[in-house]
Amino acid sequence: MILQVACAPAKERVAEIQLSGGRALVFEHARDVPMEFWARGFSNTPKDFQYYELIEQTMGSAFEYRYLAVFDRTNRSVALQPLVLTTQDLAVSASEAIVRFVTKLRTVWPRLWRSRMALAGCLVGEGETGAIEPVEVAIPLVAESLEKYARSQGIFLVGFKDFPTKMRSAFSCLSRWGYARIAGFPPLTLELNFASFDEYMAMQLSRATRKNLRRKFRAADDASPPLALEVWTDAEQIIDEIYPLYLAVAQTSAIRFEVFTREYFLEAGRCAPGKF
DSSP: OOOOOTTSOTTSOOEEEEETTEEEEEESSGGGSOHHHHHHHSTTSSOSHHHHHHHHHHSOSSOEEEEEEEEETTOOEEEEEEEEEEEEETTTTSOHHHHHHHHHHTTTOTTTTEEEEEEESOSSSSOOOOBSSOHHHHHHHHHHHHHHHHHHTTOOEEEEOSOOGGGHHHHGGGGGGTOOOOOOOOOOOOOOOOSSHHHHHHHHSOHHHHHHHHHHHHHHHTOSSOOOOOOOSOOGGGHHHHHHHHHHHHTTOSSOOOOOOHHHHHHHHHHSTTTO
16 A cells, blocks of 8 residues: 655655665654554554554653654555654663762763663553554664664664564564664563452462451441442543552652653543543
8 A cells, every 4th residue: 555645734844764675754743644554553552543642742741752654665655653752861770879970970961871762662561563564574664764763863872662572573683783682571461260359369369368358348348438439531520639649659669660641641531531
C-alpha cells in the first residue's frame, strides 16, 4: 500500500530523511500522521493514536515526541515509529558520592553529565514499531531513520525502549550497528485460575494467612462508615483524593519511573473511559 502524505496542510512542515533503502517523514504530532499508519500499524494494541495523543497532551513537560513514517524505495509504507525525546541525567545511577560531586559542579556547568536522548518506543510500557511490513524488513529502516534524525538534531544517545523478548530475533541486526542490549524490567503476569476467592485462599494461602485475612474481613464488615467499592471512569470529582495517593506510592519507589501528571488522570477518563 502506498500512502499519500502530500495533502498535509502547508503550515505543517514535514521533514524528510533519505535512507539507503527508502525514506522517512518526521511528524511532530500524532494528529499530523496519516491515519492509515495508525490503523495498520497499531490496530492490535490499545496504545494507538488515541493513546499517543493523550500522552502528548498530558506528559509534555519533560518530554518531546516525534513520529517516523518509514517508506521503502518503492514508496510503500513500512512502519510508523513513535519517538520520545528527553534529556538524560547520566549521573542518575551513580553512587551517592558521585551524585553529590556532580551536583556541585553543575552550579557552574548546568549541563554536565546530561545528554539529549532519542528513544524509539513508548514513554510508558512496551515499545511498538507500528510495523506494516514484516518487522525484519521494518527494523533496519527504522533504525537508520532514527539515527539520521537524531544526528540532525545533535542527539548522540539513541535506543529502542522496552521492546518485548519476542522481538529479539528481529532486533538482532542492531548489534552489527553498535547497539547493546540491556535487560529491562520483566512484565508481571499473575494467573488467577480460581472459581472463587475462597478457592484461591484454600489453594494458595497458608492456614495462618487465611485466619488473618478472615479476621480483617470481619473488621471491615463492622467499619463505620461502611466500606464500599465504586468503579469510576471519570476522575474529575475524585482527583484530589486519588492523585496524592498515586504520588505517595510513586515517590517512595527506589527506582524512578515516569510519573503521570494530574492531567493524564483527568483526560484518560474523558477521552477513553476504561481503556487506559
